[in-house]
Amino acid sequence: MVKRTGEDSPSQPLKDGERQVDDVDMIGTLEHEMGEFEDVWGDDLESDEEIVIAGDDDNDDELLQQDDEKDMPLEPNASNVYLPSRPLGENEVLEADQSAYELLHSVNVTWPSLSFDVIRDNLGEERQTFPQTVYFVTGSQADITKNNQLTILKLSQLYKTHIDDDASDISDDSNIDEDSLLESRTIPINGGTNRVRVSPHYHHGTLVSTWNETGKVYIYDIATHVSSFDVPGTVIHPENNKPIHIISNHKTEGYAMDWSGLVPGKLATGDNDSKIYITSREEASWTTEKAFFGHAGSVEDLQWSPSEKSVFASSSSDSTIKVWDVRNKKRSFALSVTAHPGTDVNVLSWNKKVSYLLASGADDGAWSVWDLRNFKGENPSPVASFKWHTAPITSIEWHPTEDSVIAVSGADDQVTLWDLSVELDEEEEASRKEMARNGAEIPNQLMFIHQGQESIKEVHWHPQIPGTVITTALSGFNGSLLLCEID
Incomplete structure (x- = not known):
């Protein structure tokens, strides 16, 4: 089942130090079938089918009873699969199926x-043992300028939401009833933060940049703040809260x-103002090169x-995507394509495993995947394009290790997970066609829909915990290790 609450949970102030946080109870989810697929990049996947149900109480009870009797998943059809495009009835509510999330x-x-942005840690790669720990950093949009802050967070004691019969999934000394622990450190900043990014290199990812609404880019070294979570007695002096460099070349704000x-x-x-600057650290100093020009818009x-x-x-x-080479002395782009005609191209993500694949998300709700090898031709077409979202795409990101998996968020309050390698077998194809005839058409590549937040702004995969997705919205953060993760 899926769950939606009538109103958001009350927000509690978050201060330096630590406090307990409870599991979320306001997230909607829909998980779609997956079969045996042939990956165009060479990966084959298999997964059991799982259908999430939404409806009125009587219908739900009847469907669940039928499911118990057959001891098998319900066949998907337009009457028992909830889709965001279907309005709820007068007496219908969405109830969260916690088993859809780990x-x-x-x-x-x-x-x-x-x-x-997620801060890389030293706790190991590809870790799957619970409880989990994550570090991340965020910038605020406060009511007045002086109240803004950069917040560094450590969220630990993250236990499984859904406990299965395999006791090996839980560490021997774990206590599944224990609350998660949230610790935070803050840095006062002047103005709201449009975007924040963590360097994947410097000091194990403790170099952070913030695009400020004042038109300046601030760079901070938060190594002391991060270490203070784990090293008792660490003192954060006032100078640790000052930026180590400020980029003042821009004459207007940006994202x-x-x-x-x-x-x-x-x-x-x-x-x-359509300008791009490249800033580099050279030993103890920073250098910002002359601007790159070429776009006709922001x-x-x-x-x-x-x-x-x-x-x-x-x-x-x-409406364009451009590819640049910083070695070009003319400071102009090398390749260009009109990617989403007539609308803004809001976000990009470059596939880390297949370097010629670039994904883009647009203001009209469409998102596409491009083969950069085709950019040299006239009017290249995307290798894949989807129009599932009904509002602007706000974030898009390839999975860090699975080259066919991608996460997309939209202003329609959906986070969708896709696998471009999906190819349905004959039975699944027939099932999808039947659903389409009943007005419930679902793209074959759509794996999962996460709902329950309002005004979703960004989505990031955690690079060290397989399947973990973190999102931010006006209603707060959610981190979720999905049951449909790709192993």
């Missing part, structure tokens, strides 16, 4: 946040920003290539 927690912060994953200390920033997003040190991509409100 991990589901929420965090209330003092002020709304438009952006956050586009990305740290290079190949060159430590190299940052690209783009503003609403620069909405930037992404460094995962394989070429000098190459980055940009998206703009001029």
Whole structure:
């Protein structure tokens, strides 16, 4: 089942120190069938089918009774599968099926946040043992300028939401009844934060940049703040809260920003005046190069290539995606495509495993995948394109290790997870066609829908915990390890 509450949970102020947080109870979810697929990139996946049900009480009881009698999942059809496009009836509510998540927690912060980023830690890669611990950083949009802050958070004692029969999934000394623990450190900042990004290199990911609404980009070293969570007696002096560098070249505010994953200390920033600057750390000093020009509108997003040190991509409100090489002395783009005609290209994500694949999300709710090898031709077409979301795409990100899996969020309050390698067998294909005839058409590649938050702004995969997705919205944060994770 799926659950939606009538109103948001009350927000509690978050202060330096620590407090307990409870599991979320306001998230809607829909999990779709998956069969045996042939991955165009060479991966084959298998998963059991699971259907999530929503309806009135009588119908739900009847369907669940039938399910128990047959001891098998219900066949999907337009009457028992809830879709966001279907309005609820007068007496209908959405109830959360906790078994759809392995991990589901929420965090209330003092002020709304438009952006956050995950901080890499030293707890190991590909970890699956519970309880889990995550570190992340967020910037605020406070009621008045002086109240804004950069907040560094450690969320620990994250136990499974859904406990199955396999006791090995729980550590021997775990206490599944224990509340999660939230600890935080704050840095006062001048103005709201449009976007925040963590360098994947410097000091194990403790170099943080914030795109400020004042038109400046601030760079902080939060190593002391992060270590204070785990090293008793760590003192955070006032100078630790000061930026180590300020980029003042931009004459207007912006949102586009990305740290290079190949060159430590190299940052690209783009503003609403169509200018892009590259800033680099060289030993103890910072250098910002002359601006790159080429867009006819605001620069909405930037992404460094995962394989070429000098190459980055940009998206703009001029409907284009452009690819640049910083070695070009003319400071102009090398490749360009009108990706989403007539609408803003809001967000980009570069596939870290298949370096010629770039995903884009637009203001009309569409998102696409591009093969950069085709950009040299005239009017290239995307290799995949979807129009499931009904409002602007606000965030898009490829899975860090699965090259066909991608997360997308939209202003329609949905976070969707997709697997582009999906190919249905004959039985599943027939089932989908039957659902389509009844007005419940679902793209084959759509794996999961996460709901319950309002005004979702960003979604990020945790790079070290397989399947973990963290989102931010005006209603707070949610981190979820999904039952449909790809192993």
